[in-house]
Amino acid sequence: MIVVMKRGASPEQIQHMIERVEGLGLKAHPIYGTERTVIAAIGEKRDEHRQSLESGPGVSEVVPILAPYKVASREVRPESTVVRVGSLAVGNGIVGMIAGPCSVENYEQTVDTARAVKEAGATALRGGAFKPRTSPYSFQGLKEEGLKILAAARDETGLAVVTEVIATEDVDLVARYADVLQIGARNMQNYRLLEAAGGSGKPVLLKRGPSATMDELLLAAEYVLNAGNPNVMLCERGIRTFESHTRFTLPLASIPYLHERTHLPVVVDPSHGTGHASLVAPMASAAIAAGADGIIMEVHPDPEVAMSDGFQSLTFYQFKETMEVCRRVAEAMGRRIVPNEGG
Amino acid sequence: MIVVMKRGASPEQIQHMIERVEGLGLKAHPIYGTERTVIAAIGEKRDEHRQSLESGPGVSEVVPILAPYKVASREVRPESTVVRVGSLAVGNGIVGMIAGPCSVENYEQTVDTARAVKEAGATALRGGAFKPRTSPYSFQGLKEEGLKILAAARDETGLAVVTEVIATEDVDLVARYADVLQIGARNMQNYRLLEAAGGSGKPVLLKRGPSATMDELLLAAEYVLNAGNPNVMLCERGIRTFESHTRFTLPLASIPYLHERTHLPVVVDPSHGTGHASLVAPMASAAIAAGADGIIMEVHPDPEVAMSDGFQSLTFYQFKETMEVCRRVAEAMGRRIVPNEGG
Amino acid sequence: MIVVMKRGASPEQIQHMIERVEGLGLKAHPIYGTERTVIAAIGEKRDEHRQSLESGPGVSEVVPILAPYKVASREVRPESTVVRVGSLAVGNGIVGMIAGPCSVENYEQTVDTARAVKEAGATALRGGAFKPRTSPYSFQGLKEEGLKILAAARDETGLAVVTEVIATEDVDLVARYADVLQIGARNMQNYRLLEAAGGSGKPVLLKRGPSATMDELLLAAEYVLNAGNPNVMLCERGIRTFESHTRFTLPLASIPYLHERTHLPVVVDPSHGTGHASLVAPMASAAIAAGADGIIMEVHPDPEVAMSDGFQSLTFYQFKETMEVCRRVAEAMGRRIVPNEGG
């Protein structure tokens, strides 16, 4: 942490801040520049408490130097984490392909989709049983019945099941049926839920909130990791920007950036990230070229009548074509999509 | 809803979409323009399901016409809602002033602050007992002990207590001590929590998420209202933008915009909205000039040692000065800050 | 400047960077922390060249400490600048009110508007003769004829004329007719134009670009100031964010922030900043409450038929009402709108 004093800060103010820094158990190291004094504060603690120093007399700003996360950091654990569960493997050169409908609508729609995506090479099935919906008037999901349908689809196809959990009180129920618990973008900072998912024993797919910074995402992962769960996949699904021709802006530079900072695998969601079916395939291949460890996509037998997100869902045929181009790009990058052998 | 066909959409595609629209129980009204055909879909239903039409053959885009919220809408209820609880009144010309520490740290800090803000004219006390923190290594709040301290501060001063609830399972506990339940920005789309708070019988202060649109905020309010709770205060607390000289960007145009669309009162949080104590007073006055029905501010006996948010907390003296200018602006606008008579 | 080394940077890398820093004529001051080494670089130069140090071996990032602008800085010149030209005064407690049509369309429209806004208390007339338009198919302005009409309106009313210049080659022409040269948001970083306007001898109203940071705005002002022109007014007119219910997001916290950092006056444009006539009055008053030194607003005799920006233009009656509330707020803040005595 660097405490930057205002130009013209008095010796008393500087002395006061040196004492504050030392009062926090840090070593204060003042540097008297030509225009300003800065005080470098040296020590291991990272707690936010210290930012309150910015209220001190004569202080211009406080600049943090250390990353706020620890367990997720590649500095702490240099080897890339690989998450494996059932048919799904994600990380360190293996690209997991997760596909399925936005919402589980009924048995037939779900199992047909599971078969189709498996046939095309997907390595896991996604599908929502508990749906967090912007509007209370929208379809809210089949809940436990949806979970049962997903489990049946796994029985039919051997595909691992990825599904969202939206509340602490549902974690046990969802964990009974699912292979991977998805924490949605709206809940990225629902810390109770993160802790509960962390304690469930199931791998967690943690989606980035639409206005979350990289540090905030990694700190959210840290809540899960600290609950004793090492199997966290980060998911980039787009951020809110001024762009309106896409539903969100999908910033693929997150992938190599995260690979530098963390050992956790990075999955990309080009369906939510773009909001238009025609943009999904190019962004899925681009994500793999940028180094993504997994892709999660929405697929529906007839997107036009989907109960949610039809506009961004691929048909079976579109998904098959998307898989082919993804496979070619993965090969070009020296990585591989492990074909699913189940069922 | 307007279904805009692509230039060159075939008569079969147009006919297909007309049938889709009618299949949803809407009346389809095609308009053949010089360059494109659009299909106006007339009817009352608002469900999102219909956006899936965007996947239809030959469709360029689907433009919604109706606002997605109902109960919150001023079209449905033209009279402004006034929320009253204990010493606090907010709405329709009365400006509620809510002030207090970011976190409840101990009895003395809280009660001293309550006395100071009451003395300066605040009409309610804020203070966090359950703290949602970006980092798992930050202070997480005193929990029930914090709630007891807040209740004690109310006993001492007569000020109504506003405090955050961060999980469904805590709603009953928090509602036992608090006068107003605050839903924080991170939880604006935690729908289970919105429903639980809606069922608590206590007024709700609902903060806008940092990337939420106005429609999303109003739909979140709709979750609370639909649980039978009419006492919802919306709170603008800033959005995430590229600006980094402030913690968030505080867009005060939300206030008159919301007043046009909804009957619910609008409170503004200039502490989180700016992240710098020196910017709080100007933005508090500006919010009142723009029509805010309430202001919520962070105040601390010694911000430099606050356990959270010290950089944006006012001292007692700064708060007193801020109250004075707010009062003058409210008067200039023909509105009033009701002085607290309690204690 | 602080050069932050990566965790695990080697002694050779640290030594290399110390030499690089000293090679730039700065004094290098290494600080060996528990996790990382940082090198404080002390000296007066601010040139961007130094950021290239970020490419050095073992470097994590380079954190600037000094503000990049000089002449605009309040640290350099503590007294607030007041810009005075003809009927207009802006700064240090005097709030200038600039109003008029988006585009000069014809003599009658312009002179009628000038009379109406003067009558209501405006202190200067705005109006565009050279119009930078997003679409080549939109009305591009009356050019020199428009300037002549503006000059005639000044003759009729005594109001100072503020008008935009969009190209270096037009600066002399525009300066012959105008009292203030406006640099539009699209041209905030058109450095040749800034220099030319700086050399014109006329005060400059410099609009913030919709994605410009505060530092970028102040550096743009520095281009004008360095051309020998001390009369620069900064203008906040809104930024591009994800919000779509307003044309731009108008971040009024810029006003007190800029007042802390610079001695230049700050004008606010609530017309472009909101894009809706109904939001202009609340945001004009809010801007004054937040400390704005001036307001610039669009007014048109019949907004519905305006050749540009009708949706955000006030009628004469709306402007009169807006002026009244602005005056009351200015008084509440201890500032004043100087009534125009001309004509």
Add this chain to the structure above:
Amino acid sequence: MIVVMKRGASPEQIQHMIERVEGLGLKAHPIYGTERTVIAAIGEKRDEHRQSLESGPGVSEVVPILAPYKVASREVRPESTVVRVGSLAVGNGIVGMIAGPCSVENYEQTVDTARAVKEAGATALRGGAFKPRTSPYSFQGLKEEGLKILAAARDETGLAVVTEVIATEDVDLVARYADVLQIGARNMQNYRLLEAAGGSGKPVLLKRGPSATMDELLLAAEYVLNAGNPNVMLCERGIRTFESHTRFTLPLASIPYLHERTHLPVVVDPSHGTGHASLVAPMASAAIAAGADGIIMEVHPDPEVAMSDGFQSLTFYQFKETMEVCRRVAEAMGRRIVPNEGG
């Protein structure tokens, strides 16, 4: 255009707006819904003038239906444009690779870089002679001397030269030396400059402004195209968002989106788009996977001492490796980087 009336708009207001629409030479087509009336306005004109209808009595909003650009539209010209000049070809399956230093610093640095990038397979040389710099205290470029050095580098290597022009008065000079005129992001809406570049006879590389929408970018291209110049390359170089771990956010979904809407080729700049050398290679490959027709990258013999943008410049070795992965991805996508045969 759809004029959406407010709920409860009176029959007189609706009739008034029908007349306004017809007064603009459009056919008005009112649709009386269950909650609101909308008026579809049919006709060919696109001028912005019509948005002023939003000021009409009882009007809620005006929704445009037609894209505002014409000549750039793929609807008007379905075949993809290929731009060819000297060693460079861009578009329709051919990926142009443009590389070179941010600034031309001297003969040796530029010619060495030209040789290195040609050797690695680049098809054109970039380099700035006129530098638009955020700070007046930064290096502003070698100007004509820089152009001469670029021309010498072309003589040495056969590489086509891409260089920026920042002012109308420089267009002739720059066009004498350059093969492609680059319009920088800051000047995307400098319409005079667009027109002058359009009239120069040289192909234009038009960079997206950091807060420009797709429509604004295409309308800027339209200014160049309308000046009689069909050889326009659009360049995505990142947008301003809340993300601070990258210099800008590089939204690759622009590529397939633009390919749907326009016949113009799309070039991507991963150097400015990320601001970190380590992120350039992944984003260059990702851009090609997403369909980019060209990549423009910064390369410097020793980035650590570059006079500008060192932090985002590749070394010769890094560039060679980046080219190899780009080539493999292009092949996987069925596209090709044409090897340069010159020199």
